[in-house]
Amino acid sequence: MIKMESLKCLSKLCCGPRLLHCLCLIAAAFNIICSGLFIGWPTSSLPKILNKNSTIPTTDDEGSWIATMLLVGGVCGSLTAAIILDRLGRKLIILFTSIPFFISWIIIAFANSASLIMVARFIAGISDGLVFCSVPVYLAEIAEPKLRGFIGSSITVACLFGMLLVNIIATHLSIKMTALVCSVFPLLLLVTFIWMPESPYYLIMKGKFAQARHSLTFFRRQEEVDDELKRLTTAVGEQNRNTGRYLDLFTVKSNRKAVYIVMGTRFGQQFSGAIAIMLYVQMIFKEIGDDISPITASIVYLGVQLLISFICTMFIDRIGRRPLLIASLIGTIITLFIEGCYFYIKDKTNIDVRSFSLIPVITLILFEIMFSLGLHTIPLLLTGEMFPTNVKAFAVSFLDIYFCIISTIAIKLFQLTKDYFGLYIPFFVSCVCDILTLIFVMTFVPETKGKTLEEVQEELKGNGKQNCKRSVV
CATH class of the missing domain: 1.20.1250.20 (MFS general substrate transporter like domains)
Structure with missing residues (x-):
């Protein structure tokens, strides 16, 4: 019994709230890195596709559509997020986005026409829209006030890292190999973020107070979270007194x-x-x-x-x-x-x-x-x-x-x-x-x-x- 208590204390010392928030951020960052990879991909790969010796015949007009299709898909993803973010939860949506991201890279890797690449970029755009609607909300809701700025602003850093990484990779590899290497990141998101709890705010919204308490205990690394849970429950109750509408x-x-x-x-x-x-x-x-x-x-x-x-x-x-x-x-x-x-x-x-x-x-x-x-x-x-x-x-x-x-x-x-x-x-x-x-x-x-x-x-x-x-x- 004494040994178990000692292990718990050691766990708290080695994995305090700051470190745990960072680990959670790293897990969620794979999602943002995926977006950054797709955002930065045209800079290095589109000139190769438009080259007259390219194995994928592409006109300048098709090239412009390839570049902008991510934006079109992003609008669709953002509209979808308005409907499902409060129904499915932040965590489930973040995990789901890894699937379209992975599929998109596989399509690009084996694409033999500009049309297929456009389809892949559109699919990735849907995930991109969902990502930038769900990740900022999730990170803001799990972070302590004194760390929220660091956690939230790191989204931009992760996106820039993805953009830089894909440019570096593309200078040394072909379009196919670049896509296959990039497809690893959605898989990394799945195997890391699946262990993270849901946002306590969302769980309170759904009346899952026991799970909300577990979530707070996990992120604060302490058992005494009743006061914060009570405060959040009161605040969420007041904010959700009237059902929210777009208007x-x-x-x-x-x-x-x-x-x-x-x-x-x-x-x-x-x-x-x-x-x-x-x-x-x-x-x-x-x-x-x-x-x-x-x-x-x-x-x-x-x-x-x-x-x-x-x-x-x-x-x-x-x-x-x-x-x-x-x-x-x-x-x-x-x-x-x-x-x-x-x-x-x-x-x-x-x-x-x-x-x-x-x-x-x-x-x-x-x-x-x-x-x-x-x-x-x-x-x-x-x-x-x-x-x-x-x-x-x-x-x-x-x-x-x-x-x-x-x-x-x-x-x-x-x-x-x-x-x-x-x-x-x-x-x-x-x-x-x-x-x-x-x-x-x-x-x-x-x-x-x-x-x-x-x-x-x-x-x-x-x-x-x-x-x-x-x-x-």
Whole structure:
């Protein structure tokens, strides 16, 4: 008996809440890495498919559809998530997404036509939509307030890791072998995440209080969770007093405020110039020499972004969301303005800028650092923090569809302004968008550092500021 008690104590010491949250994050991260693999795949593999010597005959139009089909499937997946997220649960949906991901890679590995690759990308897009609706919610609901920023912002890091990894793999392997290697990650998700408990919030919603207590005991690594269970039960009961509807996102004041906050920050994220620089990173790197290959430029870009985003996750629960967002926006505004001025002088004046060819490269690196400091990670984190349980499924679904739409608009706006006016215009437009986003963040976005999800709701309702302040101290 004494030996058993000693083993329990040793288990608690070796696997405290912080370590356990990290292990759970790693298990869920395989899901996000799968999404990152599919998002980054066209950068390295699409040029091979479009090559005239490719074994898969593909036109430029078909190539564009291959690239965008993930987005089309993502919209379908997000709509599906609104229906099933509160019915099937967070854990089951996260596990399910591994199946379409795996099937998609197998189809790509053995595809002999562009149409089959489109089908595979569409199937993967459905999983992608489900992933970005379920994983942020799950991680936000299992994390302690003091760790929620680290856990939630790590989603972006995992996605970037997947994008970087697939580019590295594709430089050394064929399309078939790349797909087969990538198909391992959905299997890793299955064998690791299946051991994780369901979110205690979801279990309370379904009246499974014994399982909810077990879930809390597992994630907190302590037996005394009755007070927290009581608090969560009261909060979930109040939030679910009225059955949530899509319309409640806009008719309930606190929900509407949360929607606008996330929409505003995501708007700034997508129109910040990150897409413009990603599309033209290869051209900008050529400013310092033609010996840098396009794929190397992409790997360097993603590598720097991954490193800074990871560093950001280490400090987000200490510094807070608002300071990092504000600093990130100020940095991107300055770098975008410098970049725009450089290309304006280069394209529209007779001034010789060859002596200043390092400026766009240095500015690019600084932009990556400032963008990754907060603007890249925090908007998605806020999505999992801002909504009550009765409308959370609708909220993440709506916001994921909104994200797909504004991403498409941002890409198209960049292309149109570049083609009709010159490369400097997109940078100036992005600079203006970031200025507007900075004003928005400083005016409307609250600080959620150290607050429970219930305290965040009280602050959105305008009657929990004192409690929220105490929770941060």
